[in-house]
Amino acid sequence: MLSQIKAIAFDADDTLWVNEPFFRKAEKEFCELMKDYIDEERCNQFLFEIEMQNLPLYGYGIKPFTLSLIEAAIRFSGGKISIDGINTLIERGKEMLDQPIEILDGIPETLQKLNGDYRLVMATKGDLLDQERKLIKSGLEPYFHHIEIVSDKTEVQYSKLVKHLDVKPEEFLMVGNSVKSDILPVLNIGAHAFHIPFHTTWAHEVVKEPVDHPNYRRLNSASEMLLQLGIV
Missing domain, CATH: 3.40.50.1000 (HAD superfamily/HAD-like)
Structure with a gap:
């Protein structure tokens, strides 16, 4: 009772x-960044798989998510992602951490x-x-x-x-x-x-x-x- x-x-x-919309926005921006290497549907699918693989190691949150984005970018691009591209992902993670509540x-x-x-x-x-x-x-x-x-x-x-x-x-x-x-x-x-x-x-x-x-x-x-x- x-x-x-x-x-x-x-x-x-x-x-x-509010929390989850920030992740969805970051995923969309990430797949746009990766459009020369992979289409949006497969990008979302494979990014989720990478997140699930990393979950037991990294846990939940923006920092693990950012690490998964970087790993996915390297995989999807076959190692061709530029330093500027990696830096963009790092900065995006920092922006998420600094979002107003x-x-x-x-x-x-x-x-x-x-x-x-x-x-x-x-x-x-x-x-x-x-x-x-x-x-x-x-x-x-x-x-x-x-x-x-x-x-x-x-x-x-x-x-x-x-x-x-x-x-x-x-x-x-x-x-x-x-x-x-x-x-x-x-x-x-x-x-x-x-x-x-x-x-x-x-x-x-x-x-x-x-x-x-x-x-x-x-x-x-x-x-x-x-x-x-x-x-x-």
Whole structure:
């Protein structure tokens, strides 16, 4: 029951603030740069394959993405990509790291109303430095009781987080845009999950099967959380 909830964790990218569109824009620009060597469809396909190959080594985030772009450029061009071309990719990665933070609608108001009644947590995966930077720039940091940045989101990681917060799984609620990372592992440990879809989702995070679970809610916005939790 939602009345049991004591701790609420929020995913960061595309739940608190905009993230994925920057990657899609960078991919499009990359494939345009590679147009003399490979067509756009194969460019996107093979770039994704390279990212997946590198994921166990590099993890998630802009820096691993930039390294994958450089590797892909060398492969696609047969080693003919110029130093200027490589530098363009490096600079594009730096631009992504320095993007202004665009907070999603309803987030500040929702956090403000939840703060005090619940322990609020930011639970996200990716690069530690980058995620900390975005949180500070967002101005949302004061709302959170605890920050958890992990290499990946698994049942084991969520179980550790619940134990660290000293709550039972049924007293924990996760809010996020990714069914694969934010919803399914949480439901599997007996906790609650609110899914707030974002209009753009990375292919790696896409799960086609519908979720059928009593602890699951699909919402249209963060503001709907307040209604679900009985907060006016």
